[in-house]
Structures are given as structure tokens and as C-alpha cells.
Amino acid sequence: MQHGGHPGAAGVTLEAANIDRFRRELSRQVDQHRIDAGPEGLQIDAELPFSEVSLTLAEEIERLAPFGNGNPLPKFVSQKLRVVQDRRIGRDGAHRRLLLQDKEERKQSAVWWRSADEELPGGEVDIAYTLGINEYRGERNAQLTVEAVRPAAEVEAAGLGGGLGGECALHDMRRESVDAGELPTPGRAVWFAEGTRLGHVPFQSRLDAAQAETGRPLVLWSSPPSPELLQWLVERAAPSELYLVGRDTAEAQxxxxxxxxxxxxxxxxxxSRNGHDGGAAQxxxxxxxxxxxxxxxxxxxxxxxxxxxxxxxxxxxxxxxxxxxxxxxxxxxxxxxxxxxxxxxxxxxxxxxxxxxxxxxxxxxxxxxxxxxxxxx
Known part of the structure; x- marks a missing residue:
């Protein structure tokens, strides 16, 4: 391996087989030694509705090159978008290509590099991105490169939204001895009960919640694995009542x-079980x-x-x-x-x-x- 560079840049030469390992270790070292300074969050240059995203605008931005330290690519944000397609790209699925749609059903394609471990929020989203040009087989198109994604709307201050009058009754049962039979049944409530240590409680996952009617009680029997999932469950269910039970029902070792x-x-x-050895695989x-x-x-x-x-x-x-x-x-x-x-x-x-x-x-x-x-x- 060889390396070199100057105060504004650095370069390395290494074997192709070591690129993924190098990338992971470099990211780990940056996270460990990063010094938090300057303004927090992304610095957005302008809000850009999809009606104004075009190849012409991308070409105008390209005229501002070269980009780099002291002249960063402009960052835009488009709000209240819906992800209509989420496709993995790259040999190991490390990247994604999203198809985004706004309220007027205008669509734009966006590439999201190194996003394999990122979780998309449920519902509408706000997307921060840079705008460039994608050239493929002689065709030139405007291309969005995602910088960050967040939920499009916060929970209303008046309550959890949905339900009767937009209000939600909260039942905090996390420190109580609770029998599942005392709670609203899965037939009339949205349940979140995941993992392999549920005992007699039926498995009811986040995927079931995605298909459930809004405005019903929401029972969080299991402790969610992340705040993002908790937020999504509440926003998706828009419950009339919320039962916090929070049992530890999943492995985490x-x-x-x-x-x-x-x-x-x-x-x-x-x-497959077709009665013959060597049958077709699942x-x-x-x-x-x-x-x-x-x-x-x-x-x-x-x-x-x-x-x-x-x-x-x-x-x-x-x-x-x-x-x-x-x-x-x-x-x-x-x-x-x-x-x-x-x-x-x-x-x-x-x-x-x-x-x-x-x-x-x-x-x-x-x-x-x-x-x-x-x-x-």
C-alpha cells in the first residue's frame, strides 16, 4: 500500500480486494477521531420543489465547478415526498436507487450511496440532496444524490394524532405485572409483539401494523429496537389509546x-417437500x-x-x-x-x-x- 497527498487532499494505492475493508476501517477511524465543531446538521442552500428540478438547472449548477473545499456542491431539500420504489444496487446491495414522488405525482430518481444500513422512515419524507447529471448510453438526465432523509412531519403537539378528536389516552404499564388478556385484543387493536421470547403472546409485527386501520388502540407489548421504529408505529397507527408495556421479547446478543x-x-x-429427494429449492x-x-x-x-x-x-x-x-x-x-x-x-x-x-x-x-x-x- 502507498499513500501521499497535500493539505487539501490525500490518496492511497491498494489492492482491489482490500477496498471494502479499507473503506470500513476508514469510516470507523473517522467516527472515533472526529471533532464536533461548527453548526449542527446539514446546511441547506434552498428548498427545491420537483417542478423546478431539471437537466437545465443541473447544467447551470455544473458551471459553478470545480466543487470541493471552499466551494461545496449546493444542497437542496424537497419536502413531503413519497418513496414509490426502493431498489438495492451494487454487488453487495450497499447502495440504493429511490423513486420519489411529490403531491402532484411528479417523479424523480435518486441515488443514495452507502445506505445499506439506513432505515427509511414510514410515510412522507423530506429529502436533502445534491443535483447532478447522469450520463448513460448517450442520454443525459438530472440525478438527485441523497444526503439525508427525515420524516416529513412531526407529531402534532396536541396529541398523537388520529383517534377521537385527535387525542390519545396513554396507559403506562411498563412497571406493572400485565396479563395480555387484560389488554385490547389484536382483533380490535394494533399490537406490536416481536421476537422469539413471546411465550403465549401471539406474534404481531411491524408489518401487520403497516396494514392495520388507523385510529384503533396501539399495544406496544415488546420494547421497540429503535426510536425510529417507535415513532413510525405511533404515526402509522394514529391510535385512540396507547398501551406501553415494553417487555423484553427479542434476542440482542x-x-x-x-x-x-x-x-x-x-x-x-x-x-421443497414434493416427495422426492433433490426437489426444487424454496x-x-x-x-x-x-x-x-x-x-x-x-x-x-x-x-x-x-x-x-x-x-x-x-x-x-x-x-x-x-x-x-x-x-x-x-x-x-x-x-x-x-x-x-x-x-x-x-x-x-x-x-x-x-x-x-x-x-x-x-x-x-x-x-x-x-x-x-x-x-x-
């Missing part, structure tokens, strides 16, 4: 999670959101686990399909790069430590600290 992900991957690749497709819901963790943890299992030689990721679905094949049993696997294991440990910490916070924090706004008594 690396070995246990890896074992569960490996088991689900193995099941997806097993031969579809070998792993929807990331379904795995995350079944285990009760974040989608980032599932992706990291699959990459670790691939490095271990237990499976091979054949590609990614629209909707964040991994196609997998049986591995050859040969372990790959030890350093890369070690980095993935450390990343997995950190992600799971964040989940454990948030679950403890959810179980113990005052209601006001959870970011859930309820009406004053």
Missing part, C-alpha cells in the same frame, strides 16, 4: 442473532424487513448478519431485489477474509449494543423522554 438469521437463510434454501429470497420483524431487531442488524455469514462461508449473497430482498445461495463452507469478518462482527456488536441500550431506555425512561407527545391532563 451476536451469537443468538447470527444463529437465528442463519436458520432462516437455511430454511429459505431448503428443498425461492431463496430473504425480505430484510420480515427477518428483522421475526427476530425483533433493526434491518441494519439483519444486513450485517448476512454479510458476516457470507464471510464465514455459510451462504452467498447472489444479489438484491426491489423492496430490500436478498437472494441467497448455499455457501461453500470456506471462510473468507478474517479481518473483514472481524470488522463485521464488531459492527454487529455495536448495532446490538445500541438496541439493548434503547430497550433499557424505553423500559425505564419517563414518558416525556420517549418523544411521544400526549395531551395534557
Amino acid at each position: 451476536p451469537d443468538a442473532v447470527l444463529k437465528q438469521v442463519a436458520g432462516m437463510a437455511k430454511w429459505s434454501m431448503r428443498p 425461492d431463496s429470497r430473504l425480505p430484510i424487513d420480515r427477518l428483522a420483524a421475526r427476530i425483533g431487531v433493526t434491518e441494519a442488524i439483519i444486513r450485517c448478519s448476512l454479510l458476516w455469514l457470507e464471510q464465514k462461508g455459510l451462504l452467498r449473497i447472489d444479489g438484491w431485489e426491489e423492496g430490500d430482498v436478498a437472494r441467497v445461495e448455499p455457501g461453500d463452507g470456506r471462510e473468507r477474509d478474517d479481518d473483514e469478518r472481524s470488522l463485521l462482527q464488531e459492527e454487529l456488536k455495536e448495532l446490538l449494543a445500541e438496541v439493548r441500550a434503547y430497550r433499557r431506555f424505553f423500559q425505564r425512561a419517563p414518558v416525556g423522554a420517549l418523544g411521544i407527545l400526549v395531551p395534557n391532563d
Whole structure:
């Protein structure tokens, strides 16, 4: 490996096989040694509705080049957009291509680099991006490059939204001994109960909540793995009543999670039961959101686990399909790069430590600290 540069730039020469490992370690070092200074958050230059996004504007921006230190690319924001398509791109699904639509049904394509571990908020979103030109097979088009994504609207200060009169009755039962039979049944309430330690409580996932009617009671039997999921559940359900139970029903240790992900991957690749040996395999497709819901963790943890299992030689990721679905094949049993696997294991440990910490916070924090706004008594 060779390196060099000047105060405004740096360059390295290394073998192609080491690029992914180098990128991960560089990101880790930057996070560890970064000095927080200057204004917080993204600096946005202008709000740009989709009606004004065009190749002509992108060409005008290009005339301001060269961009870099002292002359950054202008950053724009477009608000209240809907993600109508989310497709993984790149050999390992590390990037995404989004199709975004505004209120007037105008659509724009956007690329989001190194976003494999990022979770899209539910509902409408605000997108911060730079505007450039994509040239492909002789055609030139304006292309958005995503910088950040956030939910488009905050929870209304008057309450949780939805329900009767826009108000929500809160039942904080986190420190109580609660029998599931005392709560509104899944037939008339939206339940969140995920993980493999539910006991007699039926599995009711975030995916069920996505299909449920709004305005019904919301029962949070399990502690959510992240504040983003909590916020999404509340916004999506717009409940008339909210029951905070917060039981610890999911694994959050690396070995246990890896074992569960490996088991689900193995099941997806097993031969079909058609009465004959060597029958056709199952579809070998792993929807990331379904795995995350079944285990009760974040989608980032599932992706990291699959990459670790691939490095271990237990499976091979054949590609990614629209909707964040991994196609997998049986591995050859040969372990790959030890350093890369070690980095993935450390990343997995950190992600799971964040989940454990948030679950403890959810179980113990005052209601006001959870970011859930309820009406004053």
C-alpha cells in the first residue's frame, strides 16, 4: 500500500480486494477521531420543489465547478415526498436507487450511496440532496444524490394524532405485572409483539401494523429496537389509546442473532417437500424487513448478519431485489477474509449494543423522554 497527498487532499494505492475493508476501517477511524465543531446538521442552500428540478438547472449548477473545499456542491431539500420504489444496487446491495414522488405525482430518481444500513422512515419524507447529471448510453438526465432523509412531519403537539378528536389516552404499564388478556385484543387493536421470547403472546409485527386501520388502540407489548421504529408505529397507527408495556421479547446478543438469521437463510434454501429427494429449492429470497420483524431487531442488524455469514462461508449473497430482498445461495463452507469478518462482527456488536441500550431506555425512561407527545391532563 502507498499513500501521499497535500493539505487539501490525500490518496492511497491498494489492492482491489482490500477496498471494502479499507473503506470500513476508514469510516470507523473517522467516527472515533472526529471533532464536533461548527453548526449542527446539514446546511441547506434552498428548498427545491420537483417542478423546478431539471437537466437545465443541473447544467447551470455544473458551471459553478470545480466543487470541493471552499466551494461545496449546493444542497437542496424537497419536502413531503413519497418513496414509490426502493431498489438495492451494487454487488453487495450497499447502495440504493429511490423513486420519489411529490403531491402532484411528479417523479424523480435518486441515488443514495452507502445506505445499506439506513432505515427509511414510514410515510412522507423530506429529502436533502445534491443535483447532478447522469450520463448513460448517450442520454443525459438530472440525478438527485441523497444526503439525508427525515420524516416529513412531526407529531402534532396536541396529541398523537388520529383517534377521537385527535387525542390519545396513554396507559403506562411498563412497571406493572400485565396479563395480555387484560389488554385490547389484536382483533380490535394494533399490537406490536416481536421476537422469539413471546411465550403465549401471539406474534404481531411491524408489518401487520403497516396494514392495520388507523385510529384503533396501539399495544406496544415488546420494547421497540429503535426510536425510529417507535415513532413510525405511533404515526402509522394514529391510535385512540396507547398501551406501553415494553417487555423484553427479542434476542440482542451476536451469537443468538447470527444463529437465528442463519436458520432462516437455511430454511429459505431448503428443498421443497414434493416427495422426492433433490426437489426444487424454496425461492431463496430473504425480505430484510420480515427477518428483522421475526427476530425483533433493526434491518441494519439483519444486513450485517448476512454479510458476516457470507464471510464465514455459510451462504452467498447472489444479489438484491426491489423492496430490500436478498437472494441467497448455499455457501461453500470456506471462510473468507478474517479481518473483514472481524470488522463485521464488531459492527454487529455495536448495532446490538445500541438496541439493548434503547430497550433499557424505553423500559425505564419517563414518558416525556420517549418523544411521544400526549395531551395534557
